Every structure is written in structure tokens, then in C-alpha cells.
Amino acid sequence: xxxxxxxxxxxxxxxxxxVLMGACSxxxxxxxxxxxxxxxxxxxxVFEVRVGDCLGDFGDSAEVSEVALAxxxxxxAQQAYAVSELSDxxxxxxxxFRAEADEVCVAEFETFVGVPYAESELDYTWLQPTEESxxxxxxxxxxxxxxxxxxxxxxxxxxxx
Numbered sequence: 001x002x003x004x005x006x007x008x009x010x011x012x013x014x015x016x017x018x019v020l021m022g023a024c025s026x027x028x029x030x031x032x033x034x035x036x037x038x039x040x041x042x043x044x045x046v047f048e049v050r051v052g053d054c055l056g057d058f059g060d061s062a063e064v065s066e067v068a069l070a071x072x073x074x075x076x077a078q079q080a081y082a083v084s085e086l087s088d089x090x091x092x093x094x095x096x097f098r099a100e101a102d103e104v105c106v107a108e109f110e111t112f113v114g115v116p117y118a119e120s121e122l123d124y125t126w127l128q129p130t131e132e133s134x135x136x137x138x139x140x141x142x143x144x145x146x147x148x149x150x151x152x153x154x155x156x157x158x159x160x161x
Contacts, residue, residue, distance in 0.1 A: 029053075029069045040070040046127065049142055052157065053080045072155040078125065078146035079156045082108035086129070086139040097128040097141065105143035113145060114160035121161050123148050 028048050030039040037053060043066040049055065056068030057077035070076045084104040086092070092100075105124045109117040117124070124145050129138040145156050 037069050037071050040068065040074060042066070042068045044069040047138075049080050049127070051080050051083055052155070054155070055079065055144065057151070073153065075151045075153050077151050078144040080142055081112035081124075081145050081157070082143040084141045084143075086141055088139065091129075091131045091134045094128075097126075100141055101126040101128070101143065104141060108143060109145065112157055114158045121149075122146065122156065122159065 029037050029041040029044045032038050035050065035052070042056070046067050048069070049067065052072075054070050054072040054074070054076035055078050056070060058067070072079065082104060084100065086100065101124075105126055106117045109120070109124060113120055113122060122145050124143055126144060127140075127142040129140070146152075147156075
């Protein structure tokens with residue numbers, strides 16, 4: 001089974017970074033007809049994350065092989081709110097990913113959360129390809145919203161805070 005890597009980068013002042021390793025999975029998370037997670041999955045492939053999905057905390061691990069997905073009504077740490085497909089070409093590197101995230105994630109933040117990023121008490125981070133996953137065709141940048149105060153219960157979509 002091939003393994004690919006994605007990196008999560010925090011925009012908070014702490015600047016923590018986490019490498020996420022996703023294994024190709026035949027079984028995805030349990031979803032209803034609308035595509036919402038119906039059962040928690042502690043071992044979901046990072047490439048299974050969709051806009052609207054609620055995720056557990058990555059902790060302080062440098063690398064993880066799976067992500068925890070949960071129904072948004074359950075306590076969770078962050079929620080995917082936007083996905084951007086990056087252009088083909090040479091691996092862009094961290095600075096280019098940061099610039100893309102600053103553009104895409106900030107632009108989409110208000111649409112999802114309901115207030116502009118600059119006025120929100122919430123913050124964002126993102127998942128980005130690593131050089132290894134880039135070589136395997138991974139071009140997705142995934143924006144994640146979270147509350148710096150800690151886990152939340154319920155969707156952050158339309159939270160207005």
C-alpha cells in the first residue's frame with residue numbers, strides 16, 4: 001500500500017506544524033446521503049477529508065497516519081471549510097503554500113463562518129501536499145477552521161463568531 005504525506009500548518013502565533021501521512025484506504029468514513037459523517041472514524045485517510053467534515057485534534061505529533069473524523073454534533077477540534085486545487089508544476093514549497101493558503105483560506109473564511117477572518121475569534125490552518133505526495137499527484141490545499149480556545153461541539157459553518 002502506497003503512503004503519501006500531507007502537512008498541516010497552523011496560522012496561529014505558535015506556528016505549529018504537523019505532518020499527516022495518509023494511507024490509501026478502500027473503506028471511507030460512514031456518511032449519510034448528504035455526505036455528512038455519521039459515525040466517528042479514528043483511522044480515516046487524510047485524503048478522505050471533505051468540505052464540512054469535522055476532525056479531531058492532531059495533537060503534538062509530528063506525523064500521523066490517519067485523522068479522526070467525527071459527526072459535527074460530537075466534540076471536535078477543527079472543520080474543513082474550503083479546498084483549492086493547486087497548479088501543476090514543480091513542488092512549490094512552504095512559502096508558496098502559505099501564500100496560497102493566506103489567499104484561499106482567508107477569502108473563503110467569511111463565506112463559511114459568517115464573519116470576516118479579521119473580525120473572527122476563530123482561526124484557520126491548512127493541509128498542504130508534501131514533496132512526496134506532490135510527486136504522486138496531490139494538488140489539494142484544504143482549509144480548516146478551529147477555535148483557539150479548544151474543542152467545539154456543532155458545526156462552525158455559519159457560526160458568526
